[in-house]
Amino acid sequence: MDTVLIYVIVGVIVLLGAIAYGVSLITGRRRTLEREAPPARPGLPAEDLDRQPPGDTTDTVAPPEHPGARATVEVEPEPEVAPAPPQPTVERPASARGRLQRLRARLARSNSSIGQGLLALLSRGKLDEETWEEVEDTLISSDLGVEATMELVESLRTRVKVDGATDEATVRGWLREDLLALVQPDMDRRITSTRVGDRPAVILVVGVNGTGKTTTVGKLARVLVAEDREVLLGAADTFRAAAADQLETWGARVGVPTVRSEKDGADPAAVAFDAVKAGIEEEVDVVIIDTAGRLHNKVGLMDELGKVKRVIEKQSEIDEVLLVLDATTGQNGLQQAKVFSEAVDVTGIVLTKLDGTAKGGIVVAVQRQLGVPVKLVGLGEGPDDLAPFDPEAFVDAIVM
Numbered sequence: 001m002d003t004v005l006i007y008v009i010v011g012v013i014v015l016l017g018a019i020a021y022g023v024s025l026i027t028g029r030r031r032t033l034e035r036e037a038p039p040a041r042p043g044l045p046a047e048d049l050d051r052q053p054p055g056d057t058t059d060t061v062a063p064p065e066h067p068g069a070r071a072t073v074e075v076e077p078e079p080e081v082a083p084a085p086p087q088p089t090v091e092r093p094a095s096a097r098g099r100l101q102r103l104r105a106r107l108a109r110s111n112s113s114i115g116q117g118l119l120a121l122l123s124r125g126k127l128d129e130e131t132w133e134e135v136e137d138t139l140i141s142s143d144l145g146v147e148a149t150m151e152l153v154e155s156l157r158t159r160v161k162v163d164g165a166t167d168e169a170t171v172r173g174w175l176r177e178d179l180l181a182l183v184q185p186d187m188d189r190r191i192t193s194t195r196v197g198d199r200p201a202v203i204l205v206v207g208v209n210g211t212g213k214t215t216t217v218g219k220l221a222r223v224l225v226a227e228d229r230e231v232l233l234g235a236a237d238t239f240r241a242a243a244a245d246q247l248e249t250w251g252a253r254v255g256v257p258t259v260r261s262e263k264d265g266a267d268p269a270a271v272a273f274d275a276v277k278a279g280i281e282e283e284v285d286v287v288i289i290d291t292a293g294r295l296h297n298k299v300g301l302m303d304e305l306g307k308v309k310r311v312i313e314k315q316s317e318i319d320e321v322l323l324v325l326d327a328t329t330g331q332n333g334l335q336q337a338k339v340f341s342e343a344v345d346v347t348g349i350v351l352t353k354l355d356g357t358a359k360g361g362i363v364v365a366v367q368r369q370l371g372v373p374v375k376l377v378g379l380g381e382g383p384d385d386l387a388p389f390d391p392e393a394f395v396d397a398i399v400m
Ligand SMILES: Nc1nc2c(ncn2[C@@H]2O[C@H](COP(=O)(O)OP(=O)(O)OP(=O)(O)O)[C@@H](O)[C@H]2O)c(=O)[nH]1
Pocket: 207, 208, 209, 210, 211, 212, 213, 214, 215, 216, 237, 240, 243, 291, 292, 293, 352, 353, 354, 355, 356, 377, 378, 379, 380, 381, 385
């Protein structure tokens, strides 16, 4: 009996175990199926997009069938286009013609006070010795120089004696005429900037650092580009590391190449040589060379500039040597002019920063001292603020 009971109990246990196993198999399968099924999505099912026939790439916008339903949109993938490399913008500089007229207001701003002062003194009616002394002082304070001042006062005294008229319009006429004569309008102020025979014109730009030399070379390149010249720059100012970068930037703005050395403190003569060589090979119209004018002493300067000059002349003559002077430095500038002219044959002067000084008389003083004309004047820091010197426009700005 006991044995039968044991068999019954074991049988029940086996049966229960089999039932439990069967139930667990069914639930496990259902869970797996649930896990594999995609989640239900609200609104228009996304699978509508998936069901678009492959290859149908046109944009399709199905109007919604009822409010709230989303349109089915298939957007053609953008073809992959490599971004275009940034193009350097080459500027078209303003023509140099009539620039001094345009910039006259800048000159007038600083220099017309002299003109106004002179006009007020000379049209007082009674011109006594004291007034003439004031006239002299005004002229000397404009850096005209003692000699030119004496000449001008002498001429004005004679006119007053002869004519007697001292109304402002008459005096203005005299002043204009006498100042113009002092500025020597007949001097040849052209700059050689076209090919000479079968070689480019070569312009050497010299001057003390800080006078605006590099800036002037850059501005001059623009003036010449505006006149359709092919220009090449030589960065022979190897003394100041940033000068070559500065020059290169000026050139790049108007599509002008710069020959430079990658080495700081390289031999300026070697850079000048390479620039002229490249200019000859490229058949450009003009090569402009920026130099470092370290005014440590006259002998050093002569050695440096002399070497640059000799090395260039192995390949080409030098057509222009432009001396850059800062108009605000007065007598100091005149002293520099003297030293440079002894080191190298200066053919023209560039007077920079005339916009910032009432000392326009320096034009007369420096021309007299060197016997060479002022060819260009700097009238601001803008890229087109360099103008060919025009004696009439200059004097008009003073006596306007
Ligand atoms: N207001 C004014 N500033 C000027 C003029 N010309 C040049 N300058 C400024 O003078 C400063 C010196 O100019 P640079 O061209 O660097 O002088 P630099 O003589 O070449 O000096 P280095 O490159 O060291 O040889 C700059 O800030 C120019 O913008 C001008 O006509 N008017």
